[in-house]
Amino acid sequence: MSNIDARRLLRRQQHGVLSTLSKKLDGYPFGSVTPFVLDHQARPVILISTLAEHTKNIAADPRVSLLAHDSSTDIQANARVTVVGHCARMEDQTALRARYLRYFPGAADYFATHDFFFYRIEPAHIRYIGGFGAIHWIEVSSFAAPENQLAAQEDAIIAHMNTDHQHNLAAYCRHFHGVDTNSAQMVGIDTDGFDIRVDTQQLRFDFNQPVLDAQSARSALVAMAEACRA
Template sequence: MSKGRPQNAAGNGDKERGVDIQPTAAGTAPSARAPSHAERARTLTRAARFGSLATMARDPEGFPYASLVALATDTRGRAVLLLSRLAEHTQNLLARPEASVLLLESPIEGDKLLERGRVSLIGPCSPVPAEDVPGCRALFLAAHPDAATYADFSDFAHYRIEPRSLRYVGGFGRMSWVDAAAYARAEPDPLAEFAPRILGHMNDDHADSILAYARKLADIADATAAEMTAVDRYGIELAVKAPSGERRVRLPFEAEVRTREEARKALIEMAARAEEG
């Protein structure tokens, strides 16, 4: 197999209020399946470990007060926090539970953060009921093992945000309000933990295959360069450069993939189709 062919690369449903990127090349199908914004939000929040918590300030009264907090998310996508009663944000919550927390797509690095995904979970943030504390404690400590040194201090307690609504922004041209029930039902993408390695491998070692994807499968015959910008269970997304300008396109897999090995096989199959074309 040529160097250009990948070898070692690692449901929609709920209607959302917002916009998403659309394929711009003649050869891409507008119906190409992509993760819903609820799925994208669940994928992002599952990986999040820190966020900016906004509470209603007591002084000056009525203004948002933002602070950095450590967190984890449970199987329903609810944010679980371990807060000290002495902290300003905790005192605000005890007076008024209305809150939101902004979570950024990991890893948080580079100078193009506005192109990365983010989710705002909006809802009441209240102390966790006694019967749920053991589960929340285990969840939080799994995400933040160092917190074991202070988790049992008398002034610390677990809090949980119950999302009433969510705002998802996936970068330029991809944003919406997400229904809380749809978010709770959505499954995080099974390829998320492998995606950075898949993208790095493909872009570093198989740039010619990605360019063939753009020219043959996305029907951008005059493409001069292409980069794989995303991969998920349903397909891949490309940033394609051509004389007419840069285009963003999505190409679907033949079938849903759930493992790194399935993704590798799907990318090889796409390369074979591109060569045949």
């Protein structure tokens, strides 16, 4: 299931290398490191300034790629995924703000200025390398997340978990990642899993199967809590 593996790998990452076509240098590739989050269809969203070189490049030619990879000492053996697509400023600049700020709370100051905007990459091609010999071009249709209702329900789910189920969040961290904590906070949930911040560390938890709404998310979270107590 390389399509799901690629999507899950991308969800684990918070930063990648954004490559644009340079306006100043006559189309040469221009790489820059950028934070990103995924929306609920698994499309990368970045927050960038109109003054940045890559933003000027995107305005001239929207074709981009975003490379993200797991960290390890053997960079060539790392799993990695490259999203190739078209990047454009989002019409709705508020829809992803809360989600983005949960993942990157330090970005709040950017909204005090008037030149930072959300841009979304619409994937056209996906390249996934799971390791030596595991190389795939993935159809965009199979990479995209299944239709789900979590975009409208995410805020409420997170508020409920962080208010009423702190003990479960801490148990997930201990059981699945071996991390002891009293300050776990859920920051995001999607069809493939969820993320918890522990101090300055962010932990990713995968669901066994995709969840499509708050009810199926609840069932998956309860099953994981029961696994922690087993």
